Amino acid sequence: MQQPAPAESVEREVVVRASPEETWRALTDPDELREWLAEEAELDLRPGGELGVRIDGETREGFIEEVSEPAADEAGRLAFWWGEPGSELSRVEIELTEVDAGTRVRVIEAQPLVTVETIVIGEIGPDFGGAAPQMSALSIVG
């Protein structure tokens, strides 16, 4: 039997002229998020913590999965699950790496294949216990 391939995902990156620490704050501090991204932003910055934002009038809610602040020789990583209330959640992973010009911000958002109910009620649980839900594959394409 053929193994499922990783889920389809969207990947984007940008280099910003700021340190990884400044970039981390811009992405995780609710006051700063309100300056460039969202009308409303709330997040409990710890694995399993809840998050809620309103971007362009659209509400998104979810959970934090991983919080790794950037350190001297280590990339920062923030992973979370989000979606519109009552709909499926997609996983977003943001990685911050120091480069000569500043910080490279890489974002991967995977196609939503997990429902909110699966995460809240199912075996996964909001604290994830170190094991993120398996994303199923769309291996039939191509």
Added chain:
Amino acid sequence: MASVAARDAVFDALADPTRRQVLTLIGEHGEATASALARELPVSRQAIQKHLSSLAAAGLVAAKREGREVRYRLTPAPMSDAVSWMASVGGQWDSRLAALARHLGG
């Protein structure tokens, strides 16, 4: 873009590995019957028939009766929904990252 419900139906249908194999096989053969698929997969014809019904409900396959047989073929349209999801989410991140860069003086 198609409705959220229609997209959910497509993702639900694709979440099952046997259904993905069924789609792959139909794609390879152009069209196939439930009996032909059951010969190639380690599941019963009845199970294949159930999977074909879910795939048809999601609009991923279409059925055509030919005499005593029902033949299934792929319908390409719903797949473009996954493609439009990627385009839409990609576009959102393009503008969010541009806003982040402006905010940080990039």
